[in-house]
Amino acid sequence: MARDKKFYLIGQRPRELLFYPPGSAPLRRRRLPGTRRHLLKWRSRANPKSLRQERRLADKRPLWWTIGLGALLVATPFLSNSMITIAAIFCMFAAINVLWTLVIGTAGIFSLATLAIVGIGGYAAAVLNVWLGLPWPLMFAAGGLAGLFVGGFLALPSTRLDGLYYALLTMGFAEICRVFVVQLKALGPTNGSINNVGSFIPKDWFLQRPGLLLGFGGAFLLLLLSLLIFRIVNSERLGMLLQTAREEEAYAEAVGIDYRRARMYVFLITSGGLGVIGAFYAMFYMSISPSIFSLDQLLLLFAMIVIGGLGRSEGAVIGTAVVVLIDKGMLELGPPRILLIAAIMLVVTLFANNGLVGIREQFRNYRNRKRSEARARRTEKGGEVMPEEAIEFTDKQEIYYRRFQKRLRDHLKTLxxxxxxxxxxxxxxxxxxxxxxxxxxxxxxxxxxxxxxxxxxxxxxxxxxxxxxxxxxxxxxxxxxxxxxxxxxxxxxxxxxxxxxxxxxx
Amino acid sequence: MDVLGTIIHGLNLAAIYGLMAIGISILWSSVGMINMAHGATFAISGYAAWIASSAAKPLIAAAFGKTVMAKLAMAGVTVGAGTLAGAVFGAIIYLLAFLPIHDKPNFAVRSLIVTLAINLATVQILLWFFGPRQRGLPKLFGFGKFEILGVPIRYDQAGAILSTAIILGLVLFWLRVSRKGLEIRAMMQNPEGAVLSGISVRWTALPVTMLTGALAGLAAILLSQTIFVSPTAGALPLIKGLTIALLGGLGSVPGAVAGAVVIGFLEATVGALPFLGQRYVLFAQFLFIITVLIIRPRGLGGLLDETRE
Structure with missing residues (x-):
């Protein structure tokens, strides 16, 4: 009997790394200056069995962010020139996508005007620089203001229209922008693009290695800033208000949350940020062309956030990395690389509930379901207490009584x-x-x-x-x-x- | 400006866009799916018709020579191949974008993304196989014009308007009288109620996708009388169809027809005005649609998508 006894693991094994601080000193955490926030989410407790103090990091995402972005920052200077450009483009698009995620995920506005706002910010900054001689540091402000202005204009109907109607409206807005720029008489000779835009990259460094590295540094900084904006908007007051509204709009309204205004604020903040990115875009390429308003570019960006997973900043960055690597890194592949992107998009959407970042959670749910199915299959035990149930019994005598009864029945059945x-x-x-x-x-x-x-x-x-x-x-x-x-x-x-x-x- | 000619041109455009828009609208209201691959269906059908017609050309010439029968056979082959390819591609969309995920979370967004991916992939595959060169389809209705009340009408315009009216009439009639049509209309009114009355979502969605695909194929044949077949030919009709479907209110067939007529006339008028011209057509359309949507947020006739939620 004892030989073929199989013991099953029950409950949750502590997967995470635990730290044991010396002595019984209470946990002291530093706050970020000027705020009440902590940098890392440390949790401490006394282990109920050993009574030792143990400490664990409850949220390990900051760690992964640091490792990922740090690796990118350290590795890029050793890469080839074309790879540095790809890294810079990745950072720029990731910054755009993080802000777009804020609009789609946090605010719940299905806007497709993201690239249009970037383009308008870029054009405004470029025009002011080329024709009015605005120095480059002020271009960021000009782009941001232009973005804010356009965002304010676009945000007005966002509370009135919903879902696809708003998506269509913003798509139409992008098309209008493209046609408008292409038709402008002043830009006629260059087919709508503005060249020789002033930049933070010195003219004689342009397309040289130091210039590329400088461009990458700027784009990386941009990505960090947009992640900061995401963190501040998404997980602070505005994000909390909007989360309530996402779950139940009527309830949010009943408790006095003005979610329409909150959505408007998020949209405005993002538009300002996108305008700044637009100014950076114009400086990075030292030119800007109407292709930024094109539908193809928009679809590629949409593919990025879809592959990564809608509504999460990790998703925006990972999806951007995948698509930019395929689209810009495999140029020798030719048109089939778009096919590859489409195939990835198809597979990810068909099999994952929420993009690549949702896979982990989905796999865990799947595993738990399979486990409980296996548990149910083992339940032809004839009333014996399952290991999982055993922890729920206060009177442990009951467990032994049931086990005895089960063995008795098994024996009698043979008779x-x-x-x-x-x-x-x-x-x-x-x-x-x-x-x-x-x-x-x-x-x-x-x-x-x-x-x-x-x-x-x-x-x-x-x-x-x-x-x-x-x-x-x-x-x-x-x-x-x-x-x-x-x-x-x-x-x-x-x-x-x-x-x-x-x-x-x- | 030639007013009557513009009206005929507008009707012609309205007929073709209407075929696309009604397909998108029916699909949305009955299945709950925004089909972004409608443009791909359009392009595929165009190419299928082109292949079939160029393959059948020597055969038909051998069989009938240069008679009226030859023309009829050619038209039959072209239209048949186009609509058949559209229906088959609709079934493929059903297999990829509906069947695996129709009972999973966020079906609406996910099916939109899948159809977008199908669209992207199909256009690339077409580019790969056929190259960016444009192909001409045989003229179904022949060349030439005739005059009604002093207005010259091209044969292809008259043919497109008439055949669209007939086909749409037939489709709507079928939706009204047939058993399957009853099921589809039940799904359009109340999907949950339809399921509770024993209507299978899967077996209703298949004919809907095939029907809308066939409509897109027909639109491709008709539009290819005036423009050429190319891999990216589907993008513009898709955008037009989508905007018209939204303008009419997603899910409303009369709204889609009204939207198609309005947009068709708008396009014809803007294209004919001397100081605007073809380049401002999309610009004007979007401005118009934005204005309408701001005044009537659910489109011209759209009330259905409230019940869809």
């Missing part, structure tokens, strides 16, 4: 044979073999609920029916079946067969 039943049929009462005695003793000890009994019918002396007790005082027994037995021995045997049947089925 029941045709000969045994035949023996009982011949003489229900009287001297029996050892096996039959054991079986009958088990039946006699059974609990009162659902115990069978024989009831004599009032209309005749030898007329019996089989009933089962309710087990509750005052509740009448129930009739098991309508059959009338003319012989008491026959009735005894019928009860025996019913009990044998119950035993074999348990």
């Amino acid at each position: 029941i044979t045709d000969e045994l039943i035949e023996e009982h049929r011949k003489s229900p009462l009287g001297k029996h073999s050892d096996a039959l005695n054991r079986v009958l003793n088990y039946f006699r000890r059974g609990e009162m609920a659902d115990k069978y009994a024989i009831m004599r019918q009032p209309d005749g002396f030898h007329r019996y029916k089989i009933i089962a007790f309710s087990g509750e005082r005052g509740a009448p027994p129930r009739l098991v079946d309508d059959r009338i037995y003319e012989d008491i021995n026959e009735a005894y045997h019928a009860v025996f067969l019913l009990r044998v049947n119950d035993l074999l089925e348990s």
